[in-house]
Amino acid sequence: MSKLPKKSSILPAVERSNPGLPAGLNQIPLLQILSAQDRLKVLGEMTETRYGKGEYIFREGDPTEYFHIVKEGSVKCVKSSLDGKECTLKVLMPGDLFCCDAATFDGAYHPGTAQPMGDVSVLRMKKEAYFKMLRANPDAAMEVIRYLGNRLNEAQEKAKVLALDRADQRLAALLVSLAERSGVQESNGIRVTVRLTRQDMANLVGVTTETAIRIMARFKKERLVSGTAARLVIRDLPKLKILAST
Amino acid sequence: MSKLPKKSSILPAVERSNPGLPAGLNQIPLLQILSAQDRLKVLGEMTETRYGKGEYIFREGDPTEYFHIVKEGSVKCVKSSLDGKECTLKVLMPGDLFCCDAATFDGAYHPGTAQPMGDVSVLRMKKEAYFKMLRANPDAAMEVIRYLGNRLNEAQEKAKVLALDRADQRLAALLVSLAERSGVQESNGIRVTVRLTRQDMANLVGVTTETAIRIMARFKKERLVSGTAARLVIRDLPKLKILAST
DNA sequence: AATAAAATATGACAATTGTCATATTTTGAA
DNA sequence: TTCAAAATATGACAATTGTCATATTTTATT
DSSP states (O other): OOOOSSOOOSSOOOEEESOSSOTTGGGOHHHHTSOHHHHHHHHHHOEEEEEOTTOOSBOTTSBOOEEEEEEEEEEEEEEEOTTSOEEEEEEEOTTOEESSSSSSOSOSBOSSEEEEEEEEEEEEEEHHHHHHHHHHOHHHHHHHHHHHHHHHHHHHHHHHHHHHSOHHHHHHHHHHHHHHHHEEEETTEEEEOSOOOHHHHHHHHTOOHHHHHHHHHHHHHTTSEEOOGGGEEESOHHHHHHHHTO | OOOOSSOOOSSOOOEEESOSSOTTGGGOHHHHTSOHHHHHHHHHHOEEEEEOTTOOSBOTTSBOOEEEEEEEEEEEEEEEOTTSOEEEEEEEOTTOEESSSSSSOSOSBOSSEEEEEEEEEEEEEEHHHHHHHHHHOHHHHHHHHHHHHHHHHHHHHHHHHHHHSOHHHHHHHHHHHHHHHHEEEETTEEEEOSOOOHHHHHHHHTOOHHHHHHHHHHHHHTTSEEOOGGGEEESOHHHHHHHHTO
């Protein structure tokens, strides 16, 4: 299991075994698909764990013992190069399956690190129990196939963008997707609820922090966005969309 | 279905319905997993199609009617940007599943283009029949989940490399994987059997053709490789491995 | 409220990679 | 074999992005 790199904030990683069907579970497609009976059985095999900022859910190289589902909050999947540079592959949201990112795969070790972004709650289940459940439930297996197909598609789209688009286009595309995936309409634009620093954005689009800061400063000057991590507002979504594909 | 952009070479796209269990099918993991009876049934629902250079198996935007398996030869999966730049996501080999690259996913249209590299043979099956088969065969469904998990993992590794590594490192990594995946030992090094032009390499690692040519010229001068597409030889695999991660 | 840590900001410069032009060589089809 | 097309090669230059240094502002914790 992963060590904590520094003292945990607010919420220590408390484990509560099988909390009696708490709310929030109905947002998880994979569980919805199961019959009431199977769902109960599966929940009996799952553990809920909470993590706070600075902790790790698992790290690159850890053995893959568990299958995971995000219940609350967001989780980022990260890979590092030997010289310490980091790249964020994906921000997982509630309902997302992961086991670092290849939700299921036959490697014995995690190919990446999973970190909470703020306070999160994660469900997990032994890999063996998960496989057994899939074998016994064709609907669940089909749902996982569908999910993985979509994730693969998404990962390949990301590779394409990294290969072909400029930094400012990639950043604009990120802002568009943030607005669409986690934005709430406000008087002056769309506020992004996921809290991302410029460094987080840099890691998501494959540039240095300085480059992300400079491009965001330009976007701010052009009135496309305003604010930073705590309060990022998309002010001109249409122009960002155009920029992303220009 | 896709149009031919120019006259086909040698082999026109001939369709042969259910060829009586030809050799080569035993290399396909997904089919091996089925019982003899189910395999026969599935083969009865599959069609074999041959394609030659310059043809398309399907194109970005085509409706996704079929599920595909590579039987012979290699197939490349390509995505394009609006301004005509191309990026090759993956070279599929015999046994690989595809439906452009998200072997199964719930999009109605192909997110990328599949092109033969030389002469290839592809098996295909209606999507509905494929889903039905998976539902009825937990082993097959688990194999597809395993396969997709690995593909996702691979795609994310590719994204990481594109985000963090320099062009020469990415090219060195490509050469290493070519040597390992399709190399044959010869007196003066490892010959790569997949025929890739400098432009193909450029598209695989996300650089321009000129950059790929220049870097390959440098590698040649440093005696790491020799020859071009028709006869590419890896002369110093260890040094390329070091370069790929430096 | 005070303070340390983290995040944002900006300049100067270097390294990497792309663009465009043009020439030569190799390959494949008639 | 011949010839056109494709692939390889190379130079000059521009654009993009990274690196390093340093300053300021914001955020979170005591």
